[in-house]
Amino acid sequence: VNLPVNHPYMDLTFPSSPGDRPYVAVNMVMSLDGKITVGKKLEAGSLGSGFDRDTMTVLRHHFDAVICGGETVRQHPFYLGVTPEFSDLRKAQGMTLQPRTIIVTNSGLLPRDSALFSKPEFPPIILTSKQSYSQIVSKLGSLAEVYAVGEDQVEVGEALKLLRQVYAVDRLLLEGGPRLNFQFMQEQAVDEVFLTLAPRLVGSKDELSMVMGDSVLESLPRLKLISHFQHADELFLRYRVPIMD
Numbered sequence: 154v155n156l157p158v159n160h161p162y163m164d165l166t167f168p169s170s171p172g173d174r175p176y177v178a179v180n181m182v183m184s185l186d187g188k189i190t191v192g193k194k195l196e197a198g199s200l201g202s203g204f205d206r207d208t209m210t211v212l213r214h215h216f217d218a219v220i221c222g223g224e225t226v227r228q229h230p231f232y233l234g235v236t237p238e239f240s241d242l243r244k245a246q247g248m249t250l251q252p253r254t255i256i257v258t259n260s261g262l263l264p265r266d267s268a269l270f271s272k273p274e275f276p277p278i279i280l281t282s283k284q285s286y287s288q289i290v291s292k293l294g295s296l297a298e299v300y301a302v303g304e305d306q307v308e309v310g311e312a313l314k315l316l317r318q319v320y321a322v323d324r325l326l327l328e329g330g331p332r333l334n335f336q337f338m339q340e341q342a343v344d345e346v347f348l349t350l351a352p353r354l355v356g357s358k359d360e361l362s363m364v365m366g367d368s369v370l371e372s373l374p375r376l377k378l379i380s381h382f383q384h385a386d387e388l389f390l391r392y393r394v395p396i397m398d
């Protein structure tokens with residue numbers, strides 16, 4: 154398999170990390186009517202194309218780590234890494250062969266027999282709260298490196314500091330879901346959004362959207378479009394979240 158050298162996201166550059174936390178980008182696929190699930194889940198091909206899936210890998214190869222919420226991982230117990238040809242490229246660039254897998258959970262109900270745990274070069278990092286820590290360590294401590302960051306919920310700010318200080322994560326890719334995205338947004342800890350606009354209409358009012366929490370985002374961020382390209386009927390948008398004064 155050859156590298157998709159002509160993919161517009163092969164040669165992205167990113168600003169350096171903002172000091173005490175990694176530089177954070179979100180990547181999501183969304184229907185034209187703003188839904189990111191179909192029937193409360195997402196299956197291969199139900200929103201994005203094969204090219205969109207390839208794009209996920211192209212994006213991942215730029216990052217030191219990929220982070221997901223527990224529900225996303227339960228619904229998609231797939232490896233959050235890149236294909237071997239990207240590992241060679243990462244190695245040539247002085248990076249680890251694979252981005253590190255990071256999972257946020259309190260329940261610890263994670264697919265322990267999946268590739269998510271068996272495949273990585275280094276064990277996944279599980280971020281949990283102090284309240285859940287001992288339960289998670291007894292369940293998953295042999296398969297992952299577990300940290301408590303926050304009392305009864307993972308605190309995004311604290312989690313990001315840990316990833317920067319302990320794991321030297323400079324660039325972090327957030328792959329959802331919407332509840333985790335909301336907490337990152339509320340913390341103003343998202344620097345970029347990569348969005349695939351899929352030419353689908355889903356309809357149901359019960360579907361999820363890209364960022365979901367209990368309130369309007371305090372900063373009501375206004376994003377800046379920094380690039381866009383079309384592939385077949387899909388649009389690939391890259392936005393920067395400007396720092397608010």
Ligand SMILES: NC(=O)c1ccc[n+]([C@@H]2O[C@H](COP(=O)([O-])OP(=O)(O)OC[C@H]3O[C@@H](n4cnc5c(N)ncnc54)[C@H](OP(=O)(O)O)[C@@H]3O)[C@@H](O)[C@H]2O)c1
Nearest residue numbers: 181182189195222223224225259260307329330331332333
């Ligand atoms: N279209 C797309 O691009 C895209 C991308 C990603 C996901 N999705 C879809 O999004 C849906 C899942 O989204 P979601 O919002 O329900 O779930 P999510 O954000 O993936 O996960 C929520 C779960 O993450 C853990 N979590 C989140 N914040 C936490 C905190 N502060 N402290 C401790 N644990 C925390 C908890 O896990 P525990 O329950 O384990 O405690 C919580 O139940 C799925 O249907 C998936 O298909 C779509």
